[in-house]
Amino acid sequence: MKILVADDDLDLLGLVAxxxxxAGYLVIKASDGPGALAAFDAxxxxxxxxxxxxxxxxxxxxxxxxxxxxxxxxxxxxxxxEEQDLVKALDLGADDYLTKPFSPKTLLARVKALLxxxxxxxxxxxxxxxxxxxxxxxxxxxxxxxxxxxxxxxxLRLLQMLLAQAGRAVNSDRLLVQxxxxxxxxxxxxxxxxxxRLRHKIEANPAVPQLLQTAAPSGYKLVVx
Amino acid sequence: MKILVADDDLDLLGLVAxxxxxAGYLVIKASDGPGALAAFDAxxxxxxxxxxxxxxxxxxxxxxxxxxxxxxxxxxxxxxxEEQDLVKALDLGADDYLTKPFSPKTLLARVKALLxxxxxxxxxxxxxxxxxxxxxxxxxxxxxxxxxxxxxxxxLRLLQMLLAQAGRAVNSDRLLVQxxxxxxxxxxxxxxxxxxRLRHKIEANPAVPQLLQTAAPSGYKLVVx
DNA sequence: TCTTCTTGTTACCGGTTTATAACCACGCCG
DNA sequence: CGGCGTGGTTATAAACCGGTAACAAGAAGA
Numbered sequence: 001m002k003i004l005v006a007d008d009d010l011d012l013l014g015l016v017a018x019x020x021x022x023a024g025y026l027v028i029k030a031s032d033g034p035g036a037l038a039a040f041d042a043x044x045x046x047x048x049x050x051x052x053x054x055x056x057x058x059x060x061x062x063x064x065x066x067x068x069x070x071x072x073x074x075x076x077x078x079x080x081x082e083e084q085d086l087v088k089a090l091d092l093g094a095d096d097y098l099t100k101p102f103s104p105k106t107l108l109a110r111v112k113a114l115l116x117x118x119x120x121x122x123x124x125x126x127x128x129x130x131x132x133x134x135x136x137x138x139x140x141x142x143x144x145x146x147x148x149x150x151x152x153x154x155x156l157r158l159l160q161m162l163l164a165q166a167g168r169a170v171n172s173d174r175l176l177v178q179x180x181x182x183x184x185x186x187x188x189x190x191x192x193x194x195x196x197r198l199r200h201k202i203e204a205n206p207a208v209p210q211l212l213q214t215a216a217p218s219g220y221k222l223v224v225x
Numbered sequence: 226m227k228i229l230v231a232d233d234d235l236d237l238l239g240l241v242a243x244x245x246x247x248a249g250y251l252v253i254k255a256s257d258g259p260g261a262l263a264a265f266d267a268x269x270x271x272x273x274x275x276x277x278x279x280x281x282x283x284x285x286x287x288x289x290x291x292x293x294x295x296x297x298x299x300x301x302x303x304x305x306x307e308e309q310d311l312v313k314a315l316d317l318g319a320d321d322y323l324t325k326p327f328s329p330k331t332l333l334a335r336v337k338a339l340l341x342x343x344x345x346x347x348x349x350x351x352x353x354x355x356x357x358x359x360x361x362x363x364x365x366x367x368x369x370x371x372x373x374x375x376x377x378x379x380x381l382r383l384l385q386m387l388l389a390q391a392g393r394a395v396n397s398d399r400l401l402v403q404x405x406x407x408x409x410x411x412x413x414x415x416x417x418x419x420x421x422r423l424r425h426k427i428e429a430n431p432a433v434p435q436l437l438q439t440a441a442p443s444g445y446k447l448v449v450x
Numbered sequence: 451t452c453t454t455c456t457t458g459t460t461a462c463c464g465g466t467t468t469a470t471a472a473c474c475a476c477g478c479c480g
Numbered sequence: 481c482g483g484c485g486t487g488g489t490t491a492t493a494a495a496c497c498g499g500t501a502a503c504a505a506g507a508a509g510a
Binding site: 152153154187189190193194197 | 466467468469470471
Binding site for chain 4: 413417418420421432439442443
């Protein structure tokens with residue numbers, strides 16, 4: 001998870017960045033408004049933390065600009081007792097705010113909550129690579145421009161795993177665990193069957209697979225080109 | 226918009242309720258945990274404001290119970306300097322919190338932000354989509370220009386959930402939780418029956434559903450054209 | 451209280467999906 | 481050549497799922 005932090009107070013910036021990176025987040029720093037926007041465009045972070053009081057371009061303007069670009073969650077930082085700011089920030093579309101001073105613990109808790117919420121909202125984007133498009137919601141695949149093909153639960157999961165590593169071979173044991181869970185590990189027959197059925201669905205000629213190919217020495221890969 | 230407020234401090238409860246109702250919200254009050262849950266089930270509010278420190282059932286427990294029933298936004302109230310509580314509350318799935326004492330202005334700003342976010346998330350779950358119009362007050366649906374059809378409580382909730390995601394498939398487990406709460410989770414038979422009964426009410430030919438269709442491999446969707 | 455409507459429970463049917471087993475073809479290596 | 485491991489295929493059994501019916505339990509209203 002990538003987090004953009006913008007604050008002109010370099011001490012605070014360093015502290016916030018340190019706390020976040022300790023917690024495993026990748027942090028991008030900016031010390032003014034224009035810098036924050038440039039970094040936003042370059043890095044497309046998953047979350048933005050903005051100080052309201054920055055010289056030049058204020059946090060408000062940056063927030064507005066970010067809102068215009070998409071729905072990345074934005075957290076505003078404000079000095080204590082500036083309720084005006086807070087109301088304005090939330091009206092501009094900020095998702096949360098923190099009043100300085102705050103503890104790293106609080107920061108992390110709020111960041112975590114925001115990220116959880118936003119990833120939960122997305123979650124349902126179609127997964128695609130090359131000519132293969134997977135519609136997880138409707139349990140269908142679409143190859144090139146052909147009509148969508150209905151999939152079963154297991155077929156979907158197998159394709160999902162292969163698509164995530166599109167073009168590269170995925171080990172059989174790994175697939176077994178990912179599709180069936182640990183229960184099925186070691187049972188190659190399950191995978192054989194599933195591949196067989198899936199090929200009959202998605203391949204023009206199942207005997208000579210173009211998409212779902214066998215990869216030596218023990219695995220499969222999805223060729224998407 | 227309906228807001229449920231639960232606090233054992235009756236002065237504060239009154240103050241909060243007054244501020245909110247002045248702002249045009251419909252307020253339901255509760256002074257303890259069990260009362261809050263009962264009111265929640267009876268009124269299905271759009272937002273819940275919970276004091277953490279209540280005698281008997283704590284705000285945490287109430288919060289957990291509400292999370293289990295759906296994704297209504299929850300705001301927690303906590304006394305200053307209780308960061309443990311705050312972290313715990315957010316981990317339990319609370320969406321926001323306020324530290325006492327707070328001004329009515331702050332309260333309203335946060336409430337507004339939470340409600341805006343949740344309604345945006347729900348993709349403005351309306352009472353109507355395409356030719357299907359749901360009258361929640363009167364427990365009726367209207368299909369195209371036909372006369373309204375009376376619904377039971379469960380039928381209404383099911384339609385409400387499907388209508389909110391009109392056209393898209395909704396997972397059975399999700400429906401079970403949303404309609405029955407966690408109690409019914411895992412019991413597909415309940416859903417089967419409800420769908421069956423509902424189809425007999427709203428479909429011209431229940432055997433070939435045009436509106437309430439089965440979505441592979443485990444869900445239903447409302448087709449509204 | 452009695453009656454009616456709603457909801458929950460159990461059972462069964464037919465279809466699909468998944469699991470299990472057996473068999474074949476192929477390449478590898480002694 | 482012949483065992484052995486691998487992947488592909490076929491066949492069959494078991495599990496699961498959705499739809500339906502019938503009935504019991506519960507809630508609501510007269």
